[in-house]
Amino acid sequence: MLLVAAVVAAVTLLAGAVPPMLYATAGDAVRDAVRRSGADLQVHARMERDDGQAGTRVRAPRLAEDVDDFRNRAADELGPGLRAALHPPVATVTSPTLKITDGSVLRTFQLAYLARDGGPGVTWIAGGPPEPTGSETAEVPYGAPPWPVRVGLSEADAAALRVGPGDGIPLADDQGNVKKVEVSGVFRPQDSADPAWRLVPALLRPVAGADGSGSTRLAGLLSRESLPDARLAFGQDELRRTAHFTPDPSRLTWDSVASVAARVVELKASSGSSGARDGSLRWETRLDGVLRDVRARVSAAFAQAAVLLVAVLAVAVLVLLLAAELLVRRRAPALAAARQRGMSLPVIGGELALESVVVAVLAGAAGLGLAGVVTDGVSWEWVVPVVVAAVAAGPGFGTLAASRATRDRRVPANRSARRWLRHTVRLRRAALEAGVLVAAAGAFAALFQRGIVSVEGASAASASGALVGGDLVLPGSASGALAGGDVVLPASVSGALVGGDLVLPASAPALGALVGALVVVRLLPAATRFVLGRLLRSRRPLAVFGAARAAASVRVLPLAVLMTSLALGSFALTLAATLGQGAAEGPLASGLLRLAWVSxxxxxxxxxxxxxxxxxxxxxxxxxxxxxxxxxxxxPREARWVAAGELLPMAAVPAVAGPLLGVLLARVTSGSLGLGTLVGGGPGVVLPWWWLALVAVTFLAAVAVVVPVESALRRRRRLSEVLRAGE
Structure with missing residues (x-):
């Protein structure tokens, strides 16, 4: 009972802690990917024409207010969900790149205006901010001399140009048209790390290579007052008006990724044409691609984590069944005696159930408590199979043993009737094995046809939603096709336990290992009988005794536990080796690598x-x-050799066949599980032969430990006791 409690507590700790930890890791991965990508959301719109009467252009004194209105209109288009994940917008108005015509090295110049609520702030160390160069309602005929514009320069740009307040900057566009730009003052940024400056970095310092190899770009800062003059200094469509929205990684979570990506795709799909002249908004960003990629990686990590958890749960349930069977074997005399004294089967089952419930619930609570200590939350759904197995196995086996001990069914004297009973037992076993085989075939069919995660980032039957309560993403609806994205449907954590579309693909490796175990169970008795037949012709009595005991003691459940655990353990080792050599550093890869080793x-x-x-x-x-x-x-020494001969086939066959099956499962399922998404199409499946060999040798060495321990525990037993009747 203590052993059952220890297994339940340990597996509960793992199953309860892993999903919340993966959930937190997924959020970290999203934030890290967005932070590294620098994928801003940009919206462009043409400026309204400033045509006057009789072929003139009219100065627009409220142009800065129009830019603010454009910035606010773009923010309103985002929607509350996407707007909450972005920093406040910064609007820029930039001119075409001009050539500096002072005869020096290749240098270019750009005029830029930055608009944001409350900044970016500057301190004027010489001169002052740019002032207007004409009246508010000035009209300029087409073909007039270049309209003068005043700009401010940073200390670094002013030093590079060797100019100061009142000096002009010799500039011309690509067609040789001269531009009249005057320096109004030299400024120093109050905060050079302000994110607004990175939109036009040449405003703070010369930028090498911005316009090609060997070139250097500088920039002049426009003010709200000088922006209308810059509009007159260039053609109608030469100034570029853009609003920049920078993602705020701290506000992004795994739950919000799907909705944010879907909204970005909708904005891009509804974006105006680049040739439109009505001021419609045109959205540009790589943010949806970044989120799609990270979502694919997270979904792949969740899929493989789900497979590992299912593997641990499956083997844990088999071990609990084996422990319950051993417990019932030891209690069989007491159960038979209780039944013979008149105790009913419901009462026997109730007493055993009460004992199992107390042990399982206390152990499960301890495991969940420890999981809550190491993580911010716990996931109780994945704990249910282990607790149910611990509660039901003992009462089920015990009640069955009590029933068999007192049933009055007699062995029929008719040979055909006895043959029918044997066939009935075989048919029941065949039906059970066929059920496992059908389930495994269905799991692999679901895994291969749809997969748990696709490399394009769309997830059909995504295990991520099942594992952490996120969103289940299903591709292929009309709206999704229109936007080029995916349709987002909510999925609960409980879907992992009741949704066949979620559980079945993740169970494929575990069911495959169980099918392999059933094959070994079927073949091992025939193999041991064949070896026994050969040894009967030899002169090695110890080998004959050991083979005879091995042939007579083949049991299904211990072999299933050993074969399944070795196969799935080798699968986890292969996954860990592949991730260790092929995956880049990151929250996701290292977290899944740790989970693979723990599994x-x-x-x-x-x-x-x-x-x-x-x-x-x-x-x-x-x-x-x-x-x-x-x-x-x-x-006594010879007895230990015979005991080792009996136990050796039970350990040796799984020790050889289990790792081979695990490697095969890893190779077959790696593509459908999205392993290439995490390793970047790296080295493929890496085989950890040294680790696999170590596991096999450990199981063989365990036999050499078990036999002496058993011998020592029975050393005090007298031979006279063995010869007594009933012993």
């Missing part, structure tokens, strides 16, 4: 526990036979 260790430990439990279940019969052989002259 591999947990699966190996559960497998060793299954070996010990399987050996303990057969120990009474094994050592009773060996004790009787000792009365015929078998020495």
């Amino acid at each position: 591999a260790v947990a699966l190996s430990a559960l497998g060793l526990l299954g070996l010990v439990l399987g050996a303990a279940a057969g120990a009474p019969e094994r050592w009773q036979t060996l004790s009787r052989l000792r009365t015929l002259g078998l020495r």
Whole structure:
């Protein structure tokens, strides 16, 4: 019972802590990807024409207010969800790049205006801010001399140009048209790290290579007063008006990724044409692509995490079944006696259930409590299978054992009737195995046809929604097609346990390992009988005794535990090796790598526990036979060799076949699980042969430990006791 409690607590800790940790890691991955990408959301719009009467252009004194209105109109278009994930916008008005015609090295110049609520602030260390160069309602005929414009220069730009307040900057456009630009003053930024400056970095210092190799770009700052003059100094459509929205990584979470990406796609889909002259908004950004890529990586990580959790849960349930079977074997005399004294089966089952509920609930609560200590929250849904198995296995096996102990069914004397009973037992076993095979086939079909995650970033039956309560993304509706994106549907965490579309693909490796275990269970008895037949012709009695015991003691559940744990543990080791060599540094890759190693260790430990439990279940019969052989002259050392011969096939066959099956499962499922999304199409599946060999050797060495321990525990038993009737 303590062993069951320990297994439940350990697996509950893992299953309860992993989903919240992955959820937090997913948010970190989103924020890190957006922070590194620098993918701003930009919106452009043409300025309204400033045509006057009789072929003139009219100065627009409220042009800065129009830019503010444009910035606010763009912010209103975002919608509340997307606007909450972005910093306040910064509007820029930039001129075409001009050539500095002072005969020096290749240098260019640009006029720029920055508009934002409350900045960016500057301190004028010489001169002052640019002032207007004409009246507010001045009209300029087309073809007139260049209209003068005043700009401010940073200290670095002014030093590079060797100019100061009142000096002119010799400039011309690509067609050779001269531009008349005058320096009004020299400024120093109050905060050079202000994000607004990065939109036009040449405003603070000369930027090398901005206009090609060997070139250097400088820029002059326009004020609200001088912006209308810059409009007259250039053609109608030469000034570029843009509003920049910078994502705020601290406000992005994994839950908001799908809705933010969908809204960005909608904005781009409804964007105006670049040739439109009505001032309609044109949206440009790489943010949707960045979010789509990170969502694909997160979904791939969640898919593989779901597979690892299902693997641990599957082996843990098998170990709990094996522990319950051993417990019932030891209680069989007491259960039979209680039944013979008149205790009903419901009462027996109720007493056993009460005991199991207390143990399972206390152990599960302890595991969830520890999970809450190491994480911000716990996920109880993944704990349910283990707790249910711990609660139901003992009462189920115990009630069945009590029923069989007192049933009055007699063996029929008719040979055909006995044959029918044997066939019935075989048909029941075949039906169970066929059910496992059908489930495995369905799981692999679902995995291969749809996958848990697609490399394009759209997720059909995404395990991420199931694992962390995020969004389930399904491609292919009319609106999604119109926007070029995905349709976002909510999915609850409980979908992981009741939604076949979610659980079935993630269960494919575990079911595949279980099918492999059933194949070994079917083949091992025939193999041991074949070996026994060969050894009967030899002169090695110890080998004959060991083979005979091995052929007579093949049991389904211990072999299933060993084979499944070794196969899935090797699968986890292969996944860890592939991630370790192919994945780049990041929250996602390192977190999944740690989970793969933890899963591999947990699966190996559960497998060793299954070996010990399987050996303990057969120990009474094994050592009773060996004790009787000792009365015929078998020495203690020889008895240990016979015991090792009995246990060796149960460990050796899974130790060889399990890792091979695990590697095969990793190779077959790597593409559908999106492993290439995390490793960037790196080296493919990496085989950790040294680790696999170490696991196999560990299981073989465990036999060499179990046998002496069993021998030591039974050393005090007298041979005379073995010969008594009923022993």
